Amino acid sequence: MLKLALRIPAGLLLAVLLLIALGGAMAAVSSNAPRGRMVDIGGRSLHLVCVGPKSDHPTVWFESGAFGIAADWAEVQRRLADKGQRSCAYDRAGLGSSDPGPAPRDSRAIAADLEKLIARSGEEGPFIFVGHSMAGLHVRLYAVTHPAQVAGIVLVDATTAEASDNATLRMFVERFGQISRLASSAASIGLLKPLAPLLGDGIGLPPDAVRAKQAAFGSGPSNRAAADEVTLWLTDAAQAREAGNYDPTWPVAVVTAGPVGNRAAWKSAQAAPARASRYPYAVNVDQAGHASLLGRRFGQAIVDAILHVRDAAG
Helix, strand or coil: CHHHHHHHHHHHHHHHHHHHHHHHHHHHHHCCCCCCEEEECCCCEEEEEEECCCCCCCEEEEECCCCCCHHHHHHHHHHHHHCCCCEEEECCCCCCCCCCCCCCCCHHHHHHHHHHHHHHHCCCCCEEEEEECCHHHHHHHHHHHCHHHEEEEEEECCCCHHHHHCHHHHHHHHHHHHHHHHHHHHHHCCCCHHHHHHHCCCCCCCHHHHHHHHHHHHCHHHHHHHHHHHCCHHHHHHHHHHHCCCCCCCCEEEEEECCCCCCHHHHHHHHHHHHCCCCEEEEEECCCCCCHHHCCCCHHHHHHHHHHHHHHHC
């Protein structure tokens, strides 16, 4: 029994050391130059990844969800490029490879950065804006305040400003904010880096994007910036609502994930922007998860929604 008792701590120690070694190897690999390029937006730079040929079709512009970076969209971008469709994704200020930005990192600050990034990117609009999760709020604020740049909207398992009135959602946002703070604290002292090879990619991304996603998962600065964004979720919802609603003449597509079950009311609320559009499109992918919806298994659903909006936009 004593020998067994001694083996267990030794085994745990060995596992921890192995994870640390894996984390170190991951960090070394991820130190390679990221996909895309850095774009100066006025004294600081944002990481931008544009893929696919330029054409007469509107370019797609992706906005990632909480803790998300440009790498989140790598599979969807690859499939769009295969169809001759150009798209751009970026790391928001402080996330991934982008320089930090001034506080607060609310939707207005994010929209101001995006306006500068688009202006200096060399990409010409109008654009199809795609937002995942919490980024549905950022996309709405930006689109409504920059209508001349909008060809259409795609919302990917996204929240809406009106959903912030729901007590259950408000409770979730509060708990998510607490968890985000804990995650940023753990990352800041290096606890998440050893776990990055195992937990860094919950989407199902191509290998070159996985490295960037794992690096962000283990990064203290990136996690702190993401947590700062999450704590402003309800502020973002208020800002999006104040900006107003989407133009009903814009094509709007909604893609949601997971079985309907007892979530019919929530999914109906998510699809409301599509129903208000003259060119509605809404699909639910039962087997997908909130993150895996963007990856190799289910990403085609997002591609199809984007192409629907593109065709509707003419």
